[in-house]
Structure formats: structure tokens, C-alpha cells
């Protein structure tokens with residue numbers, strides 16, 4: 001009986017009071033049905049991570065935990081963003097279970113795909129990626145920007161699984177290796193492939209949000225993409241070096257051409273062309289400085305070794321010493 005894997009479902013929640021009463025029972029049903037099918041231990045848990053919500057999300061989580069021991073929760077001292085919330089939940093789970101599944105709490109990721117994820121784990125995969133097979137419910141704009149996101153990420157050297165976000169199963173063996181990744185700028189979907197281990201994919205259709213609004217407008221998505229690229233790859237700096245070389249080569253050819261023209265007695269006229277070139281090169285230099293500055297900023301943040309999350313409360317031990325990681 002106890003050889004069955006103990007599962008923790010890790011669910012980040014930020015201002016989700018409208019959503020939790022609907023989705024929380026669905027997670028419980030899933031745990032119960034998986035345990036009844038003999039695939040997981042009935043000691044499995046649903047671990048909500050309150051990401052410093054300003055509404056009643058944490059009270060709701062505490063109420064759930066009082067009603068059924070399968071529900072547990074940890075609370076971050078303030079809002080640190082989705083990636084840190086998932087990481088906090090995973091690190092909490094690391095030595096308390098055999099497998100974790102991270103999933104959003106808004107019902108967009110198909111909870112039923114968990115059956116196939118656990119099957120893949122039982123067949124030997126240690127990482128199972130939930131991949132969105134269709135984006136029917138997303139607007140054209142969301143689909144276009146989201147798919148562009150994966151293409152740009154891969155082109156820039158940040159290896160990510162196409163159309164996979166943060167719905168995934170991980171074994172604790174993987175989590176233990178993961179704990180050695182100490183960076184502050186975390187981008188989980190780029191870090192998991194780096195750990196290695198046998199992996200599998202499970203396809204599902206992405207649904208609409210049950211209630212409330214997305215916390216990822218275009219601005220935040222661009223920031224996430226830029227963070228992901230610069231924390232996983234130095235390709236942009238290399239591309240800048242390449243661009244610099246090309247621009248230098250073109251101007252060198254231009255200079256030779258102007259000298260030859262002067263020797264032949266034809267003067268090269270025009271302030272406009274000179275101004276254009278100066279502006280063009282100036283623009284490239286500013287962009288380059290910006291990209292390099294982004295990396296220097298990241299080095300600065302990493303060098304501080306600040307905690308990535310600070311847990312202020314747990315449903316099972318509200319007064320335990322706070323924990324940072």
C-alpha cells in the first residue's frame with residue numbers, strides 16, 4: 001500500500017477568492033480518484049501557495065485546511081510573483097512527498113490530464129510536461145504573442161518546451177537537483193529541462209479562466225520573456241557583438257569607397273547620409289548598452305543572494321519559525 005507515490009499538487013494563488021471555491025473541490029476529487037484507482041497514496045496533499053494576496057484567498061485556504069486534511073497551505077509574506085510562488089511550494093514539498101504537480105488555480109489547465117501525468121511517472125518519466133495542444137479559448141492576440149514567446153525563447157538560446165507553461169509533474173529526485181539552482185532570477189520552464197532526467201509530455205486543451213482576470217497582461221509577459229532569455233542564455237550579447245562586427249564592416253567598406261571616390265576626383269556629397277549613419281550606429285550602441293546593462297543588473301541581483309521567497313505562515317504550523325529559500 002505505502003509503495004504508492006505520495007503526490008503534492010502545488011498551486012500558486014494570487015487574489016483568487018473568486019476562483020478557489022470552485023477549483024479547490026476539483027483538486028480534492030482528483031486526489032481521491034487517483035488514490036481510489038491505486039495510483040497514488042491517499043496521504044497525498046493539495047498545497048496552496050498564497051502569494052501575498054490582498055483579498056481573502058489565505059482565509060479561504062485556511063478554511064479548506066480545517067475542513068479536510070488533504071488541503072494544506074503556505075503563505076508568502078508578500079507578493080513575489082508566480083515563479084517564486086511555485087518554487088516556494090516545490091521546495092516545501094521536496095522532502096515530504098515523492099512527486100509534485102504544479103498547476104494554476106484558475107481551472108485553465110485541465111485537471112484530468114493529471115491521470116496521464118501520473119501514468120507517465122509510473123512508466124518511468126521523472127518530469128512530465130503538460131503541453132497545451134489547442135488554444136481555442138485564447139484570443140488571437142494572446143495566441144499570437146504566446147506562440148511568438150516560445151519561438152523567440154528558443155531562438156535566443158533558452159531551451160523551453162513549446163506550449164508548456166508551469167503545469168508539470170516532477171519527481172523529488174529532480175526537485176533535489178533543482179534545489180542546487182540558487183539563482184534569484186528564476187524561470188522554471190527553462191530550468192527544468194536543464195536538470196535532465198527522463199521526461200514525457202502530456203497534451204491537454206487549455207480552457208478559459210473560471211473567474212477573475214489574468215495577472216499576465218502583455219507587459220508582464222514581455223518582462224517574463226526577457227527575464228527568461230537573459231537568465232538562461234548569453235546569446236543576445238553574442239548577437240550584439242555580431243551586429244557590431246557587421247556595422248563596422250559596412251562602415252569600413254564605406255570609408256574605402258569614399259577614399260577611392262575622392263582619389264578619382266568625385267566628392268561624396270550630403271550631410272543627410274552622414275547624419276543617418278551616426279544616428280543608426282548611435283541607436284545600435286544604446287540598445288547594446290541596454291542589453292549589457294540588463295545582464296549587469298542580473299549579476300548585481302544574484303550577488304546579493306537575497307531569499308527568493310519568505311514563508312510567513314503554514315496552515316499546519318502557523319507559529320513555526322519562518323523559512324526562507
Ligand code: UDP
Pocket residue numbers: 011012013014015016051079080081082085103104105106108213214215216
Ligand atoms: N499568480 C501568483 N502570483 C502572481 C500572479 C499570478 O501566484 O503574482 C498565480 C495565479 O493565482 C494563477 C497563476 O499564477 O494561479 C497563473 O496566473 P494567471 O492565471 O493570472 O496567468 P495566465 O494564466 O493568464 O497566464
Ligand code: MG
Pocket residue numbers: 104106108209214
Ligand atoms: Mg490563468
